[in-house]
């Protein structure tokens with residue numbers, strides 16, 4: 001086994017902050033390499049020692065409208081002089097209403113009710129509670145490889161990395177079915193021999209729990225699980241199954257939503273129609289904001305059944321509204337689709353060239369590259385992934401891991417063709433060095 005590559009240390013100022021951080025921050029945070037943020041603009045982030053990096057992370061799929069976007073900053077500043085917090089659970093305020101109205105205008109017509117919160121996990125938590133409340137059923141289904149958050153309800157749905165759940169039992173009533181992870185088909189099928197065993201498995205799980213299930217929770221494209229894109233038919237069959245069994249079909253679009261895949265929701269890209277949608281990350285334009293979305297028929301619960309302190313925060317809503325408007329006005333969804341295809345194509349070429357790349361998959365600017373020891377064994381290339389991420393960073397490109405040995409490519413949607421090609425070139429240089 002190769003020795004684990006040690007990333008080159010960052011500059012002195014960064015090292016100082018890292019040392020102080022290690023003394024006081026919870027050690028549970030998941031830092032892949034030593035990077036200390038100082039400032040960011042557009043497609044670039046600068047570290048504390050003044051180095052500039054091309055950002056292919058969007059600070060974890062958040063900065064879809066680009067860093068320090070002037071249109072967003074203008075609205076934040078405007079609202080700052082008027083007040084920061086209105087207590088939206090107890091008082092009415094126009095800004096959160098305007099945000100909700102705009103959010104709904106981007107969604108399929110059937111959605112007309114929104115619950116606002118502050119994070120992805122809260123947006124899933126609200127969906128989970130709503131599904132149980134509406135159906136009166138205790139159990140839910142979710143998928144292996146899924147990441148829905150880390151509070152106790154959403155953590156019960158999560159089934160991605162063992163460390164996220166170990167020591168936190170007991171969980172709420174959730175069963176997990178296999179996801180359509182075709183590159184690593186749990187039934188060892190190839191596209192030519194596939195008979196949608198994953199759909200049959202899901203059906204079996206539903207039948208085993210007949211009458212007990214409130215909902216099926218799913219990510220249209222698994223995020224933390226490795227940027228895994230299932231076949232459209234898998235999700236369509238899952239939806240049919242939910243309709244037949246009176247279960248709510250709950251899409252977690254926290255990472256895949258907000259135009260990342262070329263449409264506002266990845267569910268639209270995948271031609272499915274969920275009953276409840278959970279969103280966060282990019283919809284806040286860089287501020288903490290979560291939204292749980294449903295029709296009034298489903299989001300019909302009494303006063304006090306669910307509320308919070310910070311949902312509808314004025315600064316978050318000002319930023320979120322400006323971010324959504326900016327993306328829409330500048331047609332960035334089209335850019336996500338177009339530039340995403342260019343990147344996917346470049347990465348496919350690298351797959352043919354390098355043994356280390358087992359799979360390339362994605363929609364729009366949500367692209368995963370899975371690294372393997374070799375194409376035949378498909379063994380996860382754990383150390384190699386770390387090395388590639390470190391080397392890419394040292395060469396000025398920020399990338400993040402996903403799943404066991406995948407790398408996610410999720411740049412801000414403002415990315416130009418030139419920046420996409422520059423980033424894939426740097427990635428290739430890093431790959432080349434690690435492949436030696």
Ligand code: PLP
Nearest residue numbers: 119120121147148149223254255
């Ligand atoms: N759901 C999905 C699909 C996510 O990717 C994440 C975070 O990565 C979450 C939920 C949890 O969001 P948060 O970290 O804001 O609680």
